[in-house]
Structure formats: structure tokens, C-alpha cells
Amino acid sequence: MVTSVTSLGRNGLYDWLIQRVSAVVIAVYVIGMVGYLICNSDLDYATWSAFMGSVPMRIANTLMLFSVAAHTWIGLWSVTTDYLTSLTFGKAATSVRLVGQMAIALLLLVYILWGLLTIWGGA
Amino acid sequence: MKVSIYRYNPDTDREPTMKEYEVDTQGKDLMVLDILALVKEQDESLAYRRSCREGVCGSDGMNINGKNGLACITPLSEVAPGVKEGKKPLVLRPLPGLPVIRDLVVDMGVFYEQYEKVQPYLQNDQPAPAIERLQTPEDRAKLDGLYECILCACCSTSCPSFWWNPEKFLGPAALLQSYRFLADSRDNATEERLSRLDDPFSLFRCHGIMNCVSVCPKGLNPTRAIGHIRSMLLERGV
Numbered sequence: 416m417v418t419s420v421t422s423l424g425r426n427g428l429y430d431w432l433i434q435r436v437s438a439v440v441i442a443v444y445v446i447g448m449v450g451y452l453i454c455n456s457d458l459d460y461a462t463w464s465a466f467m468g469s470v471p472m473r474i475a476n477t478l479m480l481f482s483v484a485a486h487t488w489i490g491l492w493s494v495t496t497d498y499l500t501s502l503t504f505g506k507a508a509t510s511v512r513l514v515g516q517m518a519i520a521l522l523l524l525v526y527i528l529w530g531l532l533t534i535w536g537g538a
Numbered sequence: 539m540k541v542s543i544y545r546y547n548p549d550t551d552r553e554p555t556m557k558e559y560e561v562d563t564q565g566k567d568l569m570v571l572d573i574l575a576l577v578k579e580q581d582e583s584l585a586y587r588r589s590c591r592e593g594v595c596g597s598d599g600m601n602i603n604g605k606n607g608l609a610c611i612t613p614l615s616e617v618a619p620g621v622k623e624g625k626k627p628l629v630l631r632p633l634p635g636l637p638v639i640r641d642l643v644v645d646m647g648v649f650y651e652q653y654e655k656v657q658p659y660l661q662n663d664q665p666a667p668a669i670e671r672l673q674t675p676e677d678r679a680k681l682d683g684l685y686e687c688i689l690c691a692c693c694s695t696s697c698p699s700f701w702w703n704p705e706k707f708l709g710p711a712a713l714l715q716s717y718r719f720l721a722d723s724r725d726n727a728t729e730e731r732l733s734r735l736d737d738p739f740s741l742f743r744c745h746g747i748m749n750c751v752s753v754c755p756k757g758l759n760p761t762r763a764i765g766h767i768r769s770m771l772l773e774r775g776v
Contacts, residue, residue, distance in 0.1 A: 417706045417739040427742030428775045497702040
């Protein structure tokens with residue numbers, strides 16, 4: 416048993432499940448969005464704004480936002496724990512990894528707040 | 539034919555080098571281990587492990603032209619096109635990711651430590667029956683493809699997740715053995731075994747790239763075993 420306080424679910428199974436579920440949400444969203452854009456090739460601002468401003472799309476966008484953030488965190492957390500280790504950075508590894516993970520977490524937090532403001536700000 | 543072999547003696551060499559040898563195979567499709575024996579006749583300072591020379595002991599796992607395998611059961615014709623004919627050199631390196639003791643001999647310590655962590659022995663707290671714990675043929679069949687592992691380390695040392703986190707990720711060989719006891723109807727320590735695999739590293743660092751499957755000299759499938767353990771964890775946790 417390896418303990419880790421910085422993984423999202425602090426448990427391998429949770430992280431694995433969140434990664435899969437968020438991947439499904441992202442895939443469904445992207446396919447749906449591509450389908451919408453193909454079906455509405457003569458899209459104008461008013462239609463796009465009304466579409467994105469509808470409650471179902473706001474919920475879908477919020478879901479997408481959190482899915483991307485969770486998916487990114489789990490993925491990049493794996494990358495940092497694979498490559499920012501003592502094998503590459505020696506004794507400085509823990510500091511380098513912590514700074515890297517904090518930078519990623521801060522960026523994702525900003526994206527989430529900014530995204531929520533964009534999605535729900537005009538509501 | 540040309541043979542290029544990784545040479546390194548930590549006591550005398552500053553860094554590893556690749557040394558070239560010329561070996562006469564007389565056109566025969568020799569095993570890689572036979573080539574090493576011919577090289578050893580020329581240069582007795584070459585160090586490598588070998589024992590049974592028939593793919594049972596798992597001593598001579600090494601990296602052969604970029605792919606891990608057992609030298610004793612890998613014929614030149616299977617290494618890469620052109621190697622047997624002498625058009626391409628045979629390139630031998632130690633198993634990747636483990637500390638080199640000398641030449642092709644690696645320190646397997648961390649590999650065995652991970653094997654020890656999965657407690658690879660039958661655990662059953664029920665009173666032992668008079669004769670033996672019986673299994674149905676169906677239950678016994680579940681162990682096929684699991685018990686045959688010879689611990690040569692070809693799989694774990696071909697796995698990038700094991701290279702980066704050899705002390706945290708158990709590696710395909712240990713996980714295959716973990717499932718060998720999880721799948722055994724006579725073992726009743728399932729809960730304890732699963733609870734030790736639930737963290738983000740021990741098992742879940744496997745990303746299913748299947749290098750382990752492609753190199754296993756016994757044709758075993760650790761990725762499938764890992765998938766079975768993941769399903770057991772999912773059933774237990776959801």
C-alpha cells in the first residue's frame with residue numbers, strides 16, 4: 416500500500432473511475448458539439464448565444480468543465496509522479512514535484528472559476 | 539556475425555560501453571545463449587547469468603536487440619530479420635531499469651521486494667482438512683496462465699511504469715502472482731490482498747500498454763490478470 420495525499424481521490428480505484436467517467440463525458444460532449452456544428456453550418460452569433468445560454472447547455476458545459484479539470488489533474492498528476500522523481504531530480508524531486516503540482520492545481524482552479532463565470536455569469 | 543554487448547564493471551569503468559565481437563555461427567540458427575558462450579571463449583571477462591539453458595529457470599533474461607527475452611530460448615532467426623544471416627549485429631544489453639552489477643548481470647533486489655509484497659503463498663485461516671484442500675477442475679483451471687511465471691523479470695523491466703516507480707508500482711510479474719492467489723479457490727485472504735492494492739501506485743500505475751505481454755517468454759498475459767484484479771477492486775468498491 417502506497418499512500419499519496421495529492422492524488423484526486425487519494426485512492427487508485429477512485430482516480431481510475433473518475434478518469435474513465437470524465438473521459439466518457441468529454442467524448443459525449445465533443446461528439447455532440449461536432450454534430451451540432453455540422454448540422455448548423457450557417458450558424459450566426461444570435462443562434463450560438465441562445466444555444467449556449469440555454470439551461471441544458473449550461474449544465475452540459477459545467478459538467479464538461481469539471482470533467483476536463485478532473486481528467487487533467489489525474490493525468491498530469493500521473494505524469495508528475497512518473498517524471499519528476501528522484502531518478503531525474505535527486506534530492507530536489509519532492510520540491511520540484513510539489514511546485515509542479517501546485518502550479519497545475521492553481522491553473523485548473525483558475526480555469527474552473529473562469530469557466531463557471533463564463534457559463535453562469537450572464538444567468 | 540557481429541555481436542555488440544553492453545560492458546560495464548562499476549569497479550573499473552567510468553561508464554558503460556558497447557563492445558563488438560565477431561562470432562562464427564557456421565550458418566546455424568543458434569540460441570542467443572550459445573552466442574554468449576562463443577563470446578565467452580574469446581573474452582572470459584564477460585559476465586552473464588545462466589543456469590538451466592531451457593527457459594525454465596529464468597536466469598538469462600536480457601535485452602536482445604531492443605526486446606527483453608530469455609537468451610536460452612531465443613534463436614537468432616527470431617531476434618530480428620537479418621541477424622541470423624549476419625547482415626545485422628546482435629545487440630545485447632542488461633534488462634532495462636534495474637541497477638547493473640556487471641555487464642549483463644542486474645541487481646534484481648527491487649523486483650523480488652515487489653514480489654514479496656504480494657505475499658505469494660496460499661493463505662487460509664480455516665482448519666486444514668485431513669488430507670488436502672481439494673479444488674474442482676474448473677477452479678484449478680483458473681490458475682492456468684498464472685502459475686507458470688518463472689520470475690525472469692522480462693515483463694517488469696519492459697514496463698515504463700516500473701522503470702519510473704520501481705519501489706511503488708508492483709510491476710506486471712508481481713501483479714500476475716497477486717492474481718494467481720486471488721484466483722485460487724483455496725485462498726481466503728482476498729479482502730486483505732485487495733486492500734493492499736487499492737492505492738494509486740501498486741496496481742493502478744498500469745496503463746495497459748501491454749509491453750509485458752509482448753515480451754513474456756512463457757506467453758503469459760499480466761495485463762489480463764491486472765484487469766481481473768481491477769474488476770475485483772471495482773466490485774468491492776462500488
